[in-house]
Amino acid sequence: MDAKQKFEQFVASEGLRRTGQRTKVLDVFLATERHVTVQELHDLVRKKHKGIGYATVARTVKLICESGLCRQVDFGDGALRYEHKYDHEHHDHLICVECGKFEEIYSPKLEKLQHELVRKYDYVQKSHKLDIFGLCPECAKKNAQKTT
Amino acid sequence: MDAKQKFEQFVASEGLRRTGQRTKVLDVFLATERHVTVQELHDLVRKKHKGIGYATVARTVKLICESGLCRQVDFGDGALRYEHKYDHEHHDHLICVECGKFEEIYSPKLEKLQHELVRKYDYVQKSHKLDIFGLCPECAKKNAQKTT
DNA sequence: GGAGTATTTGATAATGATTATCAATAGCAC
DNA sequence: GTGCTATTGATAATCATTATCAAATACTCC
Incomplete structure (x- = not known):
């Protein structure tokens, strides 16, 4: 629809x-x-x-x-x-803490694991939100240079 | 320390x-x-x-x-x-959207998968936040009764 | 221990996003 | 078209966070 x-x-x-x-x-x-x-x-x-x-x-x-x-x-x-x-498929986010850029990521394995976890606690899953914070390749490179 | x-x-x-x-x-x-x-x-x-x-x-x-x-x-x-x-170990959250109760959950497998994903995108991981929203066993039961 | 200097504190104001208010407007059922 | 009620838009209220600034306090050096 x-x-x-x-x-x-x-x-x-x-x-x-x-x-x-x-x-x-x-x-x-x-x-x-x-x-x-x-x-x-x-x-x-x-x-x-x-x-x-x-x-x-x-x-x-x-x-x-x-x-x-x-x-x-x-x-x-x-x-x-x-x-x-x-x-759009469901996806999670990989966010750069330096420049704010982000990637939309998706992993069926991760989804499956989550469902297993939820079941273990007898919960009924509605949704979830996974945000991973880190440095994107560019910012990671810049940071590496700075410390040199 | x-x-x-x-x-x-x-x-x-x-x-x-x-x-x-x-x-x-x-x-x-x-x-x-x-x-x-x-x-x-x-x-x-x-x-x-x-x-x-x-x-x-x-x-x-x-x-x-x-x-x-x-x-x-x-x-x-x-x-x-x-x-x-x-x-406290690192953990994620399983949150009931009805009553606000939550569980702290942890899965090494999940952590490992995340790290693999991050590596795939050439990011350097700093932290992450996984919140799963759903119904706790009690609220799920109540909801089931309502629909009956 | 005491003086000098820069940080920290606490009260309050400013900011920014979200939510509430309410009179005017506009859907919907008849 | 009429009547009823939801919706709209401008604005105010709310709430959390952040900024401001004079007074208090921690640290350094003597």
């Missing part, structure tokens, strides 16, 4: 209303292949649609999360970021 | 000063086997030592992190939490 359809279905099933603002925010969000803050998304939305307010963007991106099309990520820089899941 | 010694050594090595406030905050923090916010830690500290301000607690807990004796955790509830590493 199409992402927009899925969202509209969710909105309907919750007894909420279909509005132009929600559609527009979703469109811009799906077209953005980045991990945006609400602030950034608001800026992007306003480039195309002047009148849409910050609060509406914030509320809508939360809704999109609830619909399952988006997830929050937190790189520890003080602002929540959002990434949509449309056309 | 003792945790307090390690901290004092760190403070000295950074050219910082050894103060009564830092020692007191560290003591209270090490005696707390919980994941505290700065607010909570400040409250705990004030029970024993009236005059210590919020800013000092916030600054000190950051210092403790830098010294390697503490790490930030973020359960997504809007406030950063801190847990000390004294007498």
Whole structure:
């Protein structure tokens, strides 16, 4: 099913209303292949649609999360970021603590191990978040030179 | 080496000063086997030592992190939490999204896999954070009853 | 031990992100 | 179209973290 359809279905099933603002925010969000803050998304939305307010963007991106099309990520820089899941596999993040660059990583083995762990504790897994912090090759090189 | 010694050594090595406030905050923090916010830690500290301000607690807990004796955790509830590493192995978290309860989990296999992944991307690993969200056995049971 | 200097402290203000408020607007069911 | 209620947008409130700055204090050198 199409992402927009899925969202509209969710909105309907919750007894909420279909509005132009929600559609527009979703469109811009799906077209953005980045991990945006609400602030950034608001800026992007306003480039195309002047009148849409910050609060509406914030509320809508939360809704999109609830619909399952988006997830929050937190790189520890003080602002929540959002990434949509449309056309994306689940993945984790490898984040450079020096320059902020990151890689999206995925390992089936890792996923499997996690599920085993969760089962061991009798939990029912909903989601997870694995962030690995380190130095990217470039920054690692720079750091090595500095200490020389 | 003792945790307090390690901290004092760190403070000295950074050219910082050894103060009564830092020692007191560290003591209270090490005696707390919980994941505290700065607010909570400040409250705990004030029970024993009236005059210590919020800013000092916030600054000190950051210092403790830098010294390697503490790490930030973020359960997504809007406030950063801190847990000390004294007498604790590294571990990840399994967090119940219903009741907020959590387990500390650890798996050497998982750690090993991560290191392999990081190496694949030529990164130098500094730390990582794995949070798995789900339902604890109790909440899973309650939810199952609701749907019946 | 005492003076000089730079760090630290504590109260408070500033900042920044998120959430709440509320009158005006606009979907939706009839 | 009408009536009801959710939604919107501007703004204020909230909350955690960070910055500010004068006063207090730790450390160095004598």
